Amino acid sequence: MAHQAQGASAASTAGPSHHPDVDWRAAASSPEFEELTRRRRSFVIPVLGFVFVWYFGFIALAGYAPDFMGERLVEGFTVGYALALSQFVMTWFLGWLYLRKADTVFDPLAKRAAERALEGGELRAGPAAHGGPGPAAHGDPATGSPEVRP
Numbered sequence: 772m773a774h775q776a777q778g779a780s781a782a783s784t785a786g787p788s789h790h791p792d793v794d795w796r797a798a799a800s801s802p803e804f805e806e807l808t809r810r811r812r813s814f815v816i817p818v819l820g821f822v823f824v825w826y827f828g829f830i831a832l833a834g835y836a837p838d839f840m841g842e843r844l845v846e847g848f849t850v851g852y853a854l855a856l857s858q859f860v861m862t863w864f865l866g867w868l869y870l871r872k873a874d875t876v877f878d879p880l881a882k883r884a885a886e887r888a889l890e891g892g893e894l895r896a897g898p899a900a901h902g903g904p905g906p907a908a909h910g911d912p913a914t915g916s917p918e919v920r921p
Contacts, residue, residue, distance in 0.1 A: 798888035807880040814872055818865055825861060829854050 798804060833840055833851060840851035 793888050795888075798884070801884060801887050803880060803884035803887050807877065807884055810880065811877055814869070818869070822861070822865065826858065829858065 832854065840849060840854070842850045844850060844853055
């Protein structure tokens with residue numbers, strides 16, 4: 772039973788060979804997919820910039836401002852400790868923020884892009900399904916058999 776589930780999982784992630792009837796270049800240039808990549812990039816790049824500044828700023832302060840980092844906020848708890856612990860808090864917060872954005876924005880866009888790709892692929896493969904060659908079918912002159920190209 773576990774072997775069947777593992778096989779089903781592998782089949783669902785087989786990539787372009789899983790849906791050979793889909794025009795992957797057209798799917799990648801679809802408005803839905805372009806919007807998805809634009810929206811993800813406009814979220815991820817500023818967040819990565821912030822993370823790098825936050826992390827390397829901490830490193831720079833530790834190296835170049837040891838007196839500031841050693842200032843006590845509370846007995847035994849310094850600015851350096853506070854900033855170091857804030858790295859963990861910031862990581863969890865940004866992870867939560869990304870998941871929230873993925874649930875509300877990225878996943879619906881990805882679903883629409885996938886539906887569009889499958890609809891386009893089914894339309895393209897339509898005539899081939901009825902016995903005739905579709906626009907993606909090309910004959911092999913040596914054998915006479917059709918060859919479907921993605």
